[in-house]
Amino acid sequence: MIKIKNLHANVEGNEILKGIDLEVNAGEIHAIMGPNGSGKSTLANVLAGHESYEVTDGEIIFGDQNIIEMDPDERAREGLFLAFQYPIEIPGVSNSVFLKTALNEIRKHQGKEEISAKEFLELIKEKTEILGMDNSLISRSVNQGFSGGEKKRNEILQLLTLNPKLAVLDETDSGLDIDALKIVAHGVNKFKNENNAVILVTHYQRLLDYIVPDFVHVLYKGKIVKSGDKNLALELEERGYDWIIKEQPVSV
Amino acid sequence: MSNSNIKKWYSDNFRQFEKLVESDSFNSLRKEALSKFELTEFPTKKDEEWKYTSISPILKHEFVPSPLSKKETSTISSIESFKIPNLDVHLLVFINGIYSKEFSNIGNLEEGIIIDSLFNQLKSNSDFINQYLSKKETIENSFSLLNTTFAYDGYVIYIPKNKIVNKPIHVLNIAADELSKPLIQPRNLIIAEQNSQAEIISEYVGKDKVENFTNIYTEISVDENANVRFYKVQNESDAAFHIDKTEIVQKDSSVFNHFSLSFGSKIARNDFNTKLDGENIELHLYGLYLGNDDQHIDHHTFIDHAKPNCESNELYKGILDDKAKGVFSGKILVNKIAQKTNAFQSNKSVLLSDEASIDAKPQLEIYADDVKCSHGATVGKLDEQAYFYIRSRGVPAEAARSMLIRAFVDDVISEINIEEFREKINHTIFEHLHREEF
Ligand SMILES: Nc1ncnc2c1ncn2[C@@H]1O[C@H](COP(=O)(O)OP(=O)(O)OP(=O)(O)O)[C@@H](O)[C@H]1O
Numbered sequence: 001m002i003k004i005k006n007l008h009a010n011v012e013g014n015e016i017l018k019g020i021d022l023e024v025n026a027g028e029i030h031a032i033m034g035p036n037g038s039g040k041s042t043l044a045n046v047l048a049g050h051e052s053y054e055v056t057d058g059e060i061i062f063g064d065q066n067i068i069e070m071d072p073d074e075r076a077r078e079g080l081f082l083a084f085q086y087p088i089e090i091p092g093v094s095n096s097v098f099l100k101t102a103l104n105e106i107r108k109h110q111g112k113e114e115i116s117a118k119e120f121l122e123l124i125k126e127k128t129e130i131l132g133m134d135n136s137l138i139s140r141s142v143n144q145g146f147s148g149g150e151k152k153r154n155e156i157l158q159l160l161t162l163n164p165k166l167a168v169l170d171e172t173d174s175g176l177d178i179d180a181l182k183i184v185a186h187g188v189n190k191f192k193n194e195n196n197a198v199i200l201v202t203h204y205q206r207l208l209d210y211i212v213p214d215f216v217h218v219l220y221k222g223k224i225v226k227s228g229d230k231n232l233a234l235e236l237e238e239r240g241y242d243w244i245i246k247e248q249p250v251s252v
Numbered sequence: 253m254s255n256s257n258i259k260k261w262y263s264d265n266f267r268q269f270e271k272l273v274e275s276d277s278f279n280s281l282r283k284e285a286l287s288k289f290e291l292t293e294f295p296t297k298k299d300e301e302w303k304y305t306s307i308s309p310i311l312k313h314e315f316v317p318s319p320l321s322k323k324e325t326s327t328i329s330s331i332e333s334f335k336i337p338n339l340d341v342h343l344l345v346f347i348n349g350i351y352s353k354e355f356s357n358i359g360n361l362e363e364g365i366i367i368d369s370l371f372n373q374l375k376s377n378s379d380f381i382n383q384y385l386s387k388k389e390t391i392e393n394s395f396s397l398l399n400t401t402f403a404y405d406g407y408v409i410y411i412p413k414n415k416i417v418n419k420p421i422h423v424l425n426i427a428a429d430e431l432s433k434p435l436i437q438p439r440n441l442i443i444a445e446q447n448s449q450a451e452i453i454s455e456y457v458g459k460d461k462v463e464n465f466t467n468i469y470t471e472i473s474v475d476e477n478a479n480v481r482f483y484k485v486q487n488e489s490d491a492a493f494h495i496d497k498t499e500i501v502q503k504d505s506s507v508f509n510h511f512s513l514s515f516g517s518k519i520a521r522n523d524f525n526t527k528l529d530g531e532n533i534e535l536h537l538y539g540l541y542l543g544n545d546d547q548h549i550d551h552h553t554f555i556d557h558a559k560p561n562c563e564s565n566e567l568y569k570g571i572l573d574d575k576a577k578g579v580f581s582g583k584i585l586v587n588k589i590a591q592k593t594n595a596f597q598s599n600k601s602v603l604l605s606d607e608a609s610i611d612a613k614p615q616l617e618i619y620a621d622d623v624k625c626s627h628g629a630t631v632g633k634l635d636e637q638a639y640f641y642i643r644s645r646g647v648p649a650e651a652a653r654s655m656l657i658r659a660f661v662d663d664v665i666s667e668i669n670i671e672e673f674r675e676k677i678n679h680t681i682f683e684h685l686h687r688e689e690f
Pocket residue numbers: 011012016034035036037038039040041042043052085
């Protein structure tokens with residue numbers, strides 16, 4: 001699905017990612033954990049093609065092509081999706097117009113016809129039901145005046161509607177109450193099948209109780225410093241990051 | 253053409269024009285204005301109020317006062333494309349500034365309400381009208397004097413005490429003469445008496461390529477407790493010149509919402525002057541200016557907080573592309589006695605090209621001590637993070653920018669409370685910027 005090789009990236013001249021290697025295959029769920037400021041969101045943004053981040057070295061092979069030079073919208077049409085840690089408000093553009101525009105661009109890229117108004121409504125109805133979302137949110141402007149939890153749910157609604165190959169979820173669990181967390185996790189599990197993959201960025205084991213990862217990686221100072229299975233997350237929950245950090249060679 | 257030659261051109265035209273109007277009751281004011289006009293120079297960039305806007309291109313043309321232009325070329329076959337779809341209105345249509353009985357459809361009015369042309373009113377109701385015309389304090393300049401000199405037609409809206417106009421009033425001013433260069437000078441009057449209510453859409457449009465010069469003078473009175481929403485739309489041809497001076501006086505507890513939605517013309521200059529001449533007044537000034545090519549769009553607003561306990565809120569937003577230039581000058585004066593004044597002003601512009609520019613000049617003059625006032629002006633680009641967000645869903649760059657434009661104008665557009673009209677404006681925004689509509 002995706003192979004990240006020796007990925008280095010800068011923001012405003014500071015190196016944030018310092019050589020990331022990660023391979024995610026179809027059917028897998030990878031969790032990325034790590035202390036604040038370690039570079040998790042940076043990695044997610046670099047994968048999605050954010051132009052403020054400069055890739056200075058390395059490759060991102062998505063499917064069978066290196067996507068480093070691709071614009072964010074091209075990557076999305078190729079099947080990459082990023083659920084934002086802080087979803088953006090777009091006043092004046094309704095959720096349904098936004099989703100329909102995005103969906104049709106992706107369908108066009110896949111050589112499919114535009115979705116009919118009726119099919120679209122049915123699709124949205126099905127997905128909002130999975131997420132227990134109020135239908136009125138669909139006609140409102142994208143994320144405008146949404147509560148924190150509604151914004152996160154809206155990200156998952158987009159995920160389910162656009163149905164990408166790879167979903168990168170950046171702290172989709174933060175700011176959710178326990179019921180909303182279950183609903184969002186249920187949404188992600190509905191999405192997941194053997195042909196797609198998920199990269200989950202999270203700080204908490206509680207999300208991983210519901211979305212069970214195949215692999216867990218710890219990002220620290222722009223590098224993956226430890227990888228394991230789901231038990232690694234449990235260990236982190238108990239012991240924090242100190243023991244891993246101490247294992248690191250002292251940088252000169 | 254030199255400044256004095258063009259003045260002579262208009263003076264000479266007046267001899268002709270006067271034959272059409274000499275018998276009416278307004279003529280002494282016209283003559284008085286003409287003699288002042290002859291003694292006044294057109295403003296130049298040396299005048300502080302005209303520092304950012306050169307009007308010399310307007311003086312290069314010999315515009316023909318529209319009552320004198322040839323009838324054959326001043327017509328139009330249909331006004332359908334200018335109407336607001338699906339909206340029931342009291343419709344007044346002016347072609348080149350002259351009332352068109354054929355296209356207007358004023359409909360039934362409650363007793364006492366007047367919605368009419370100035371031309372008709374000067375004929376049939378002149379004593380009444382003359383109590384109100386030219387009664388606002390103003391600083392005259394060559395343009396306002398020129399308007400008074402050639403005052404001929406315009407709209408008159410009079411809403412007596414306690415009356416509510418049951419549907420929006422739509423005034424369509426259409427510049428239609430492609431052959432001569434019409435000088436269109438609407439002279440408008442709105443009087444909303446105590447406790448009255450009205451919504452007015454005053455639109456200036458033009459057929460493509462018409463080289464008109466529209467020079468407007470509007471007087472608006474919003475009396476005690478009255479509530480008026482006034483939408484001005486300017487979408488004339490890109491060869492047109494447009495000057496608008498509007499004088500507004502509000503009385504106690506009145507609410508006035510003023511919109512200026514500016515799309516068309518080569519040079520547009522708007523002066524909106526409001527005097528808050530009472531207490532507990534609420535005033536909202538909204539503006540939206542969209543420029544491309546080499547358009548020049550200038551808004552000067554002046555709010556005079558003359559009495560205590562009033563609130564004014566001003567929000568002006570602009571999008572400028574290509575080599576377009578915007579000017580925003582917002583002056584707020586808070587008099588010594590105007591305690592407990594709230595006055596807020598915000599001006600935001602987005603530049604879509606490196607060659608577009610804006611001159612923003614907020615001015616607060618505060619002589620009272622117990623007031624809340626603020627102003628802010630920002631100039632920037634479209635929101636980068638939102639741009640990334642939209643594209644990260646697969647939406648291509650251009651469509652994403654269009655969505656961001658929709659987002660940027662939203663806080664002005666969403667204040668338009670007539671849905672059909674709001675949709676038309678939304679459409680105009682994207683049509684003007686040659687973009688996909690969102
Ligand atoms: N646009 C930016 N400009 C400047 N610095 C940035 C930018 N984006 C990220 N950084 C810096 O890069 C580092 C990594 O940030 P990042 O947001 O990737 O961390 P994170 O692991 O997601 O943290 P958290 O757990 O708090 O979300 C931080 O020091 C941050 O300040």
